[in-house]
Amino acid sequence: MKKVLSILAVSMLLIGMLAGCGGGKSTEQAAAKKEFVNIATGGTAGTYYPLGGALAEILNKNVANVNASAQSTGASVANINLLKDGKVEMALVQNDIAYYAVKGTEMFTGKQVPSLKAIATLYPETIQIVTVDKTGIKSIADLKGKRIAVGAAGSGTEANARQILETYGITYDDIKVQYLSFGEAASGLKDGNVDVAFVTAGFPTAAIQDIAAQHKVVLIPVEADKADALIKKYPFYAKVTIPVNAYPNQAADIPAVAVKAMLVVTDKMNADLTFNITKAMYDNLERLKAAHSVGKMITKENSQEGMSIELHPGAAKFFK
Template sequence: MGRKILALLTVVLLAAVFVAGCGGSNTGGQSSGGQKFINIATGGTSGTYYPLGGALAEIWNKNIQGANATAQSTGASVANVNLLKDGKAEVIFVQNDIAYYTYNGTEMFKDNKYEDIRGLATLYPETIQIVTRADKGIKAIADLKGKKVAVGAAGSGTETNARQILEAAGITYNDIQVQYLSFSEAANNLKDGNIDAAFVTAGYPTAAIQDIAAQHKIVLIPLDDKTVETLISKYPFYTRTVIPANTYSGQTEDVVAVSVKAMLAVSAKYDEDMAYQMVKTMYENQERLKAAHKNGELITPDTGKEGMSIPLHPGAEKYFKEIGK
């Protein structure tokens, strides 16, 4: 009988050790094999976040002892915040405006505030491009009144960008025919002439806009100085941006726009040393980021805190202080 009890106790003890070894996500905890699992929440496979996330996974796996990082395709910023909050991702790609809403409990996070979100680094500008076809006769943002305008999917980051920019220009949704369309739906409808203009939040040049420009002469609608100043004074996470001439076929002049910033974020509970190593090795392997996507060349420590809209994680703060930034 004593042997049976001893055997049972041994099984229970081994099970307890196994469960303890599979420690929680979001803290940088190790698995039973000493590995540090890093699930990177990115975006759609055709976007910018996904290839950069894959490059980061490769960098961290090669340069951080025990790292086991993988990039996951997701619904991007808003979905990623929820994955982080639920402990289903360790690192997320997110727009700095969405991170701001998350931390402060505003906009789409009005009833879902998450104060434990922390920044690792800002990466590159995501420009709000307002595109139309030349045959629509729209040359300024005021010309959008009465037009069918795609503002992004309902509740998306793009939709919030569109509403805030229109507000700064003195235009409400009552002044336009609002079309809640996703990125791809907006591009297809503009190509087919079913809508008059579309808001697109993405790094330029954007493949979908290039595709429209290959079939129709396009116009990027510029923002006037007053609209830009009004917008930035109310929403400081925006920055003034100039889209250079010839970014798209037929675009012969520079166009003034505004941008938000793509950034990386983690939980406040995430391990400080791991966060430090992730930021450090990311910047030490910029060639791999550039190989993954053109915007990789914009990911530098000199701009890593520009537009940071939430508190920095202590691990990231340690890195930037170390390099004098």
């Protein structure tokens, strides 16, 4: 009987040890589980794309078990839809477009995205109204009857173009609208198929630099009184100056308006991961500065300027 009891005891001990080992393995596997973070950016000729690539590098090097990658997209509006559909985990967007999405207005009328949460605002995105000297166009008032690239259909740039033109009393009925990406608009200006292009991005923008390599670029100003009227109706805008020599042969400062670029996720991302992502980004700002000149404008101190939606709890914890 004692022998039987001993065998049973040993058997139970072995079963317990095996169960313990199995439990440990499961915990270890869970700890090592990779978090895939796909970052939606914008077109390759814009500012989001290089910044998104740099951010992916930062996360891969500094956040444990994260596999991050950046992908070229149609920018703000497309990015919010990708987030909503669970096709990406993080995105760069304009602050005005984020607001429209959360509130269900403008291009998100009837398509509200209440799950959208912010990590931080990053830098001003200037609405650059670009032509070449051979068109003879010098002001927004000159745009009537002209071929105007207003950005991709339904994009953040397109909303900016429409709102600025409206402030000058110009509607799409008064111009020949062309819905083009930054790269397509640049090609159109170079080929003479487009008269003016709206480009919403941090300057200098690759698409405009591309034009300047072959033609004398002319930036069209937004006068102070018109900027004031725009800001009164759409408070996300702010006055900015495109400084002299931002582009080749630019001889003077150009008054303009801007929105804010921001980094967003959804409420599906857990707070710890969001905190770690936010910390990694602000601990490695030098990498963002190296990716694009707007990187120098990204600081922890400026992270809440122009904040248009609620912060994700993980980001809010970092900024406390």
